[in-house]
Amino acid sequence: xxxxxxxxxxxxxxxxxxxxxxxxxxxxxxxxxxxxxxxxxxxxxxxxxxxxxxxxxxxxxxxxxxxxxxxxxxxxxxxxxxxxxxxxxxxxxxxxxxxxxxxxxxxxxxxxxxxxxxxxxxxxxxxxxxxxxxxxxxxxxxxxxxxxxxxxxxxxxxxxxxxxxxxxxxxxxxxxxxxxxxxxxxxxxxxxxxxxxxxxxxxxxxxxxxxxxxxxx
Amino acid sequence: xxxxxxxxxxxxxxxxxxxxxxxxxxxxxxxxxxxxxxxxxxxxxxxxxxxxxxxxxxxxxxxxxxxxxxxxxxxxxxxxxxxxxxxxxxxxxxxxxxxxxxxxxxxxxxxxxxxxxxxxxxxxxxxxxxxxxxxxxxxxxxxxxxxxxxxxxxxxxxxxxxxxxxxxxxxxxxxxxxxxxxxxxxxxxxxxxxxxxxxxxxxxxxxxxxxxxxxxx
DNA sequence: GTCTAAACATAGCATTGCTATGTATTGTGG
DNA sequence: CCACAATACATAGCAATGCTATGTTTAGAC
Numbered sequence: 001x002x003x004x005x006x007x008x009x010x011x012x013x014x015x016x017x018x019x020x021x022x023x024x025x026x027x028x029x030x031x032x033x034x035x036x037x038x039x040x041x042x043x044x045x046x047x048x049x050x051x052x053x054x055x056x057x058x059x060x061x062x063x064x065x066x067x068x069x070x071x072x073x074x075x076x077x078x079x080x081x082x083x084x085x086x087x088x089x090x091x092x093x094x095x096x097x098x099x100x101x102x103x104x105x106x107x108x109x110x111x112x113x114x115x116x117x118x119x120x121x122x123x124x125x126x127x128x129x130x131x132x133x134x135x136x137x138x139x140x141x142x143x144x145x146x147x148x149x150x151x152x153x154x155x156x157x158x159x160x161x162x163x164x165x166x167x168x169x170x171x172x173x174x175x176x177x178x179x180x181x182x183x184x185x186x187x188x189x190x191x192x193x194x195x196x197x198x199x200x201x202x203x204x205x206x207x208x209x210x211x212x213x214x215x216x217x
Numbered sequence: 218x219x220x221x222x223x224x225x226x227x228x229x230x231x232x233x234x235x236x237x238x239x240x241x242x243x244x245x246x247x248x249x250x251x252x253x254x255x256x257x258x259x260x261x262x263x264x265x266x267x268x269x270x271x272x273x274x275x276x277x278x279x280x281x282x283x284x285x286x287x288x289x290x291x292x293x294x295x296x297x298x299x300x301x302x303x304x305x306x307x308x309x310x311x312x313x314x315x316x317x318x319x320x321x322x323x324x325x326x327x328x329x330x331x332x333x334x335x336x337x338x339x340x341x342x343x344x345x346x347x348x349x350x351x352x353x354x355x356x357x358x359x360x361x362x363x364x365x366x367x368x369x370x371x372x373x374x375x376x377x378x379x380x381x382x383x384x385x386x387x388x389x390x391x392x393x394x395x396x397x398x399x400x401x402x403x404x405x406x407x408x409x410x411x412x413x414x415x416x417x418x419x420x421x422x423x424x425x426x427x428x429x430x431x432x433x434x
Numbered sequence: 435g436t437c438t439a440a441a442c443a444t445a446g447c448a449t450t451g452c453t454a455t456g457t458a459t460t461g462t463g464g
Numbered sequence: 465c466c467a468c469a470a471t472a473c474a475t476a477g478c479a480a481t482g483c484t485a486t487g488t489t490t491a492g493a494c
Contacts, residue, residue, distance in 0.1 A: 005471085006472090028450065039473060042472085043451095050450095105379070147389060150372075151369065158372065163321070165364065175365070176365050179397045180393065183395065221491075245482085256442060256444080
């Protein structure tokens, strides 16, 4: 061990890859390193190839997602919070649709699945709170419900970001989540209000989800 | 116009592309035409390039999907039928996951959107029937409900086929659809039974869904 | 029967990811 | 303080990719 590997280069390349994805520029080996001063070999010493770069980029996507979800301010109403988490999920995904696509592209695994679990845990905590205060029945499977909420969010994002559905279709999120949470025992009228509260603050602004003025794309 | 374009070549190439996708072989210009006797230029005369081939392949995917959905035997219970259509959707998508991915890959449009609409119409008809016999309220937006059902199906397929969720997660479809249809006014117990009936016949068999000996693609 | 436009085949282009080889650099043992 | 060695890095070149330019053949119109 003589020449030390500079960890800054790693994050620089990941950052640049995410940036190029966001700008919809084709991310190729040579275009990635162009202008950074590092040579193409850096991609191989740091990531072992383009596949490794994509894997690291996907990892970064999950880390950012978890950060966004954990930044969602929670309230005393766990059902509202579930809707808010869903809205933040959509907001984050639609703010960087290409990064989102890479995250769920097939063929690659995560090097650290814990990053994905953290996002799920945000949902699980809210679900447990809802059970504790009697909004949800005690026999609801928290993991199943979290997965179902995730499915709704992913389905919406996927169909909107990838094409067929228009942006307004994101509005379907609220009634779908409402129906789901009512099926867990929540009172219909109360549930509707809670979901609306958590959902509406920011259904589709591009930037950060909560507590700051919606910015222009 | 002198030498006529042979339409058989077109379908041959699309068929072969779908076949190679299914076999998980990389579909490249040269590998596609290898063994078919046609040269690489055929891809350009018939499709204008690889992008055109993908567009045609995606189109074919939607045609097959519509055919599968229209082959689902309907009953007197429209809610059962909705679940059966959902199950057929999942079955078709998971039987050819790579074709499904191409169908929803971004960047390309359909040359004939009617093919996609046909699938949606299957759902719309069932929803209208459910309203007619009083299972759903008359004020439910049929298109919205169809879109929501689609979102659930697509979300499930996407998360299962693309990796993160295991195959058993497909079972979440029944409770999600049940919750959704109950929110449209259906009686909870009746709805559960109907969805179970339509869903369970074939939750995840690979081949064709219903009432006919699985045909080779 | 000839002519012409379209289909088709061949060869070559730039670009892709990747690897083999050589050079420079830096922590360590004496 | 210096020689060594292992590692990071740069360069050049590889096969394979999609695509295009340039013939060559074929089939319909008059």
